[in-house]
Amino acid sequence: MQRLNLFFFICATLPFMGCDDDDNPITFPDEIIVTSETLYPEGVAFNFAANEFYLGSLFLGKIGRVDLAGNYSEFITDDELIGAVGLHLSNDNSTLYVATSDPGFVAKSSQETGGTYARVLGFNTQTREKVLSVNLAALNPNAGNFANDVTQDNQGNLYVTNSFSPLIFRVNSTNNSAEVLVEDQRWQADGFGLNGIVYHPDGYLLVIQSETGLLYKVSLDGQMVDLVTIDRTMIDGDGLILNNDNQLIAVANGSSNNLESRVFQVNSSNDWSSATITDEFIPNSSFNFPSTGTKIADNNYYIIHAKLNELFSGGPLTNDFLLERVEF
DSSP: OOOOOHHHHHHOOBTTEEEOTTSOEEEOOSEEEEEOTTOOEEEEEEETTTTEEEEEETTTTEEEEEETTOOEEEEEEOTTOSSEEEEEEOTTSOEEEEEEEOOSSSTTOOTTTTTTOEEEEEEETTTOOEEEEEESGGGSTTSOOOEEEEEEOTTSEEEEEETTTTEEEEEETTTTEEEEEEEOGGGOOSSOOEEEEEEETTTEEEEEETTTTEEEEEETTSOOEEEEEESSOOTTEEEEEEEETTEEEEEEOOOSTTOOOEEEEEEOSSTTSEEEEEEEEOOOTTSOOEEEEEEEETTEEEEEEOOTHHHHTTOOOOOEEEEEEEEO
16 A cells, blocks of 8 residues: 555545646546456556556556556566566655566466466566566475565565465565565465555554455564454455554455455554454445455545456456445
C-alpha cells in the first residue's frame, strides 16, 4: 500500500471526486472496464502524480498502465517477469516493485520454473529501467516458491510473502540482498498460504493466510509472530490495504467452493492484538475473483477483478476485466 500525498487529502472533497495539480476536479468512476487480451491482472497500484493505475498481468508477465477512462497501454516488459503478482509503488512514486512467480499455467511457464520461481523486481517509473532484481527462490531451494505480495517499510526494506512455503522474505532494496525473515508452520497450506501483506507505521507487518483466513502480526526482526484474534475468519483472504493505523481492508477472492467474494473492513483498538470486522462489501458478481486493491482516499479504494478462476480451470480465456470502486 502506498501513502497518499498531503495534497490529495486536502483537495479530495467527495467520495468520487478529487483534484489534480491545477485544481481541476477528477471523477473516480464506480467501475472501470479494462479491455486487453488475456491480461488477467493480479496486482494493482495507483500513481497519484499521473492519475493512473499500474496493473500487473499474471498470465502475460508484464505491467500496464490504465487511466480513469479504462484506456490500457503497455508499460513494462522484462524477461524476468514470468507472472506479475503483487505490486507496490514507493512513497515518492519513483519505483514500482513487483513480486514475480510462475504458478505453472501462465504464458511464460516452464518445467524449470513452475512452482519454484520467485523474484522481486523494481522499475523506475520515469525511465522504466530495472533498478532491482533479487532471486528469492535461491533462499528456499528445496521447496515450493510463489512470491505473492510485497510491501515496504520506512527504511526502504521490502517484505515478500511466499504462498507455496510458510515464510516471508526480507529484501534490502539498497544493496539487492535478501534473507528469510521468518518461517512459521502455522502458515503451511495445501494450496495458497500466505498472501497479502502491509507495513504498519508503528513498525510491524500484518499478513493474511488465505487458506485459513487468519491474520497475523509480525515484527520486523521476525522474532514475533502473533495471531490477531478476529471475530470471524476471512477465508480466501488475498490483498490487504491499510487505511489508517487502526483499520485495514481485506479482499477475499471467493476461490473456495460455495464462498462468495467479499471486501472486509477490519478495525483494531489495541495495536492489532485483536480486531473486529465492522463492515463488508459484496463485489460485482458479473466479474469474478477480486484479488487485491489500492487506496485512492480515506475509505475509498479500487479492487481489481482478476478473474483468475478462468486460469485455474483451464479457460476459456477472456479479455475484459474490472476495476471496481469500494467505499466504506
